[in-house]
Amino acid sequence: MSGLATHPAVHHDRGFVTYLWSTDHKVIAMQYLFTGMLMALIGGFAVYVFRMQLAFPGQSVPLFGRVSSGQYNSLVTMHGTIMIFWVAMPVLLAAFGNFLIPLMLGCDDMVFPRVNRLSYQVFLLSAVVLVASFFVSGGAFGGAWTAYPPLSANAAYNLTRYGATLWVVAVALEFVAFLLGGVNFITTAMNSRAPGMRMFDVPIVVWMIVIASILFMASVGPLLAGAVMLVFDQVLGTGFYDPATGGDPILWQHLFWFFGHPEVYVVLLPAMGIVAEVIAVFSRKKLFGFRTIVYTAVATGVISFFVWAHHQFVAGIDPRMASLFTITTLIISVPIAEMVFCYIATLYGGSITLATPMLWALAFVAEFLLGGVTGIFLGAAGADIYLHDTYFVLAHFHYTFFPIAIIGAFTGITFWFPKMFGRMMDERLGKIHFWVTIIAFNVIFIPLFITGAAGDHRRIFDYSGFPDLATPGLQRLRITATMGLVSLLSVQPVFFYNFIRSMVRGPIASANPWRANTLEWSAPSPPPHGNFAELPVVYRGPYEYSTEDREDDFWPQHLPDDSPTPVASVGDRRSA
């Protein structure tokens, strides 16, 4: 296949085919970002429909009509699947990974540009397969994003025969796409750092995305094998998970959650990396305990392989194993808490400017704290007996997933928008969008903590059949949550308007509008193909902000030590 697209001469005519067939890591990053945002619209519409059904059971939902219980299950399944695999992963891992890793490491592209393009194409195919599954007979798969057999393995039970198989195929394709992408990220980050850049000169977001890619590669294998077995169960009638033939449904749960828990750290770490970058830049301060954060990220990654069965405390596993997993689950809360404390400590002694990216970053820390602490209730096996699969669990993981997928993504988009598109976003619109989204988010999920503690169980499409739950008080809470969701969704067009208008008519951005240190700010914005006129050499760490006797409060990594500003500083001294 001729490498026409990558030949610099041809690249300049921005024909649509060249764009579609480009292997430039920045173009591929944008393709992932836009696909992720598009899928977020579908995920958002799904949650609007079924939350309206929960608030006003049985009534016709505007733009959708009456929701049957089968449709409800499909909408819930699609919301969960899309938001994790087709919004959080592509935007956080693939879009920011593809855009930032070559730029922040000071090289011109990923080591395997064509494999990078192939990974997006496989991802696009997986998105098409998933969306196609909405329209097959029987509708989209209705067995929850965890797809527990025998419900998922047996069309007689889930009544969405084709939707179920297409769902597994789409998720498997998405895994292949991120395996291809992961190999690219890890190899590029390991081998092609800029000259002079030592291990701890690599910015934290690159560390986090690489650790996340390693976690993903190490955890997805068993589930891919499980997915092959599940498709055979569905299509060929083998009995891997069918007890009648000797199989075991618990085997799938273990295969799934052995992947599932590292997966939530795969999406958490990039968001933590983005937030750390933004906090360091906008408080003009060195990241507190940079090495500690990297070590705790690695420790969190390793421990995340020992905690998976806390999703299955009451699922029929051996109760003694549950005691073991309670201990490991509470142990993993220690490094994560350490990381968040380091973020908060970074603010101490800073000079904080509350631009929109910083607002989002601080909101991430504030909201994620509640997500983290409510995890303790569920990690403790005793309390999980009552709380498992209630809305308390749902509220907990939305207080972790929403900061990760939505707040983390908005932090990254608003921070790197000038670098991506060469123009500045509008601050006023940014702040309006920020405050309404954050307040609405809390209005949704605080009530759901309460309804969850009161006994609301997940994926039940109408509570009127349960006398203890059909009380007006609880129904008011469910309506409040839905109103919160509607107001959250209604403010998103402000962001899309700001995003599209600024891309075309926003004020022109300089190369380094936020006065940051990392290498991508030394490239012009938007960076041309090949990123840097001449590839930068690195002289110091990425967080040399406000060094004592330097007049500027920032010190880009690529400036030689004897740079024009008068006083040589006490910061890292290194011969070029």
Place this chain on the structure above:
Amino acid sequence: MTSRPIATTRNVMGVPTGRLAVWWVLASETVLFGGLLGSYVMMRLRHGAWADQAANTNTWTGAFNTLVLLTSSLSAVLAHQAAERADGPKAALLLRCTILGGGVFLMVKAFEWTHEIREGFTITSGLFWSFYYTAAGLHAAHVVAGMVIMFIVSLTAARNEELHRVENVGIYWHFVDVVWIFLFPLLYIAK
């Protein structure tokens, strides 16, 4: 040839980028086959009764296939050695021998499977046979993938170009051989 980015020319960790990528692919494949074979072993521990199902597998064809894969691994490492000595055409020839080995392996497996299926042991005639066909099938898919990649590499190697790829595809092939080394006792010897 495509203008390769400068990123690939850098070698900070001391392992060439191509080979480093293959090691990471092998890492994800180890976990993939580990999960599948782990599940199979766990099920075997529960079902002692599978032993008499497994009795119907033909150990001799399994042993012969192991011999074929070991030989193809030998020709793969000899191809890598030829590539080390910058002898492209010899490396390409040895790679094609390896592909031939893979072909023989698949042919033997095809005959074996048709025989077993004709005898009524299909993928749905019991969980042992489901695991037997899934594990061996996934492995065979990796053999086919290896043969295709090896053919592409042999084309460039014949022109003495990109000889480092010979080693990389060789490492992948040895991994496929190691997976079969464990599959053989699991499916054929544990009776």
Place this chain on the structure above:
Amino acid sequence: MISWYVTQASSYAADVDDLFLLIALIVGAFFLAAEVVLFSLIVKFRARPGVKARYLAGEKTSETRWVSYPHYLVLVFDIIIVAAALRVWFDVKIDLPPAEERVRIIAQQWAWTFVHAGPDGQLDTADDIRTVNVLNLQVSRLYHFELHSKDTLHSFSVPAFRLKQDAVPGRSIVGWFRPTVTGEFDIQCAELCGIGHGLMAARVRIRSAAAQAAWMETAPRMPQLAAVTPAVTARGGER
């Protein structure tokens, strides 16, 4: 705190609620402290013209102790929570006090079937009483339940008992509860089991000893069906 919404109707309901309260207090304190520190730092260190930020690498112990103290505190309280949680987990799920009566619970796509032991107190005898979607119990009598599922995963969840246990097809799972108050409470299915998952509402009726004996007299005796094993499931057929 849970008891504000859901009555404590079983012997270990109070234990689970106390554990929930203990965790809420510890974790709530940490959460508030962290939020207060976060917001006070934001307000205190807002950018002021001419004032430069300080250069703190967070490598020296004098600086890192501000993070290590909360770090060790989290570790200590984690140990306390683990100890409390495992004690409750042991009582409810691992320990099995001797049963005064057994009841068989069979979950299927979209209904619960309960097999009560009947007046003679023994299961699998002619006088068993089989009911659908209503579990009839006698107050402060210790029951063992045998949980089966005919088709997919279900989960026997009685919020009032603070009890939840998944019903796995191909397994029979044993657990226990002892109702402590009379009354009628919800039973929910807590594991997605198809389109009727939300319609599997059932009730548990707890009566005094006399009322229970009276109910047993009047309850219709249904013929004892074959023991429930998945091999008999609709899809089954011998493999």
Place this chain on the structure above:
Amino acid sequence: MAQRTLAGASHHDATSYVAIWGVLCALLGVSVLGPMAGVRFLTLITAFGIAIVKAYMVCRYFMHLSIEKKWVVYILGFMLALMVVFFGGVAPDVSRHEGLRWQKTYVEPARTDGER
């Protein structure tokens, strides 16, 4: 093509590769003849023991893992360790007929030759 300098490690010439191949074939032969001896427990130990030895030889001599960077071995080792963790966490539920508080309820097809 980056010529890999093998400082210190003895570079295997053609004959030694064939020799290693010969040892591998011999081990294969033993693992096939094992079941003939009929002692079920012995065959399993020899078969899997030999498989591990063969895998080690292929990794060491054919994949040159012995002269590869140490951390490459650590990565692969980490992945294998994860599989052991996975096996340890899942086996109590999947590889037994009953455990604490649960037991299997489907009927196991009786073994034809009676010996478990």
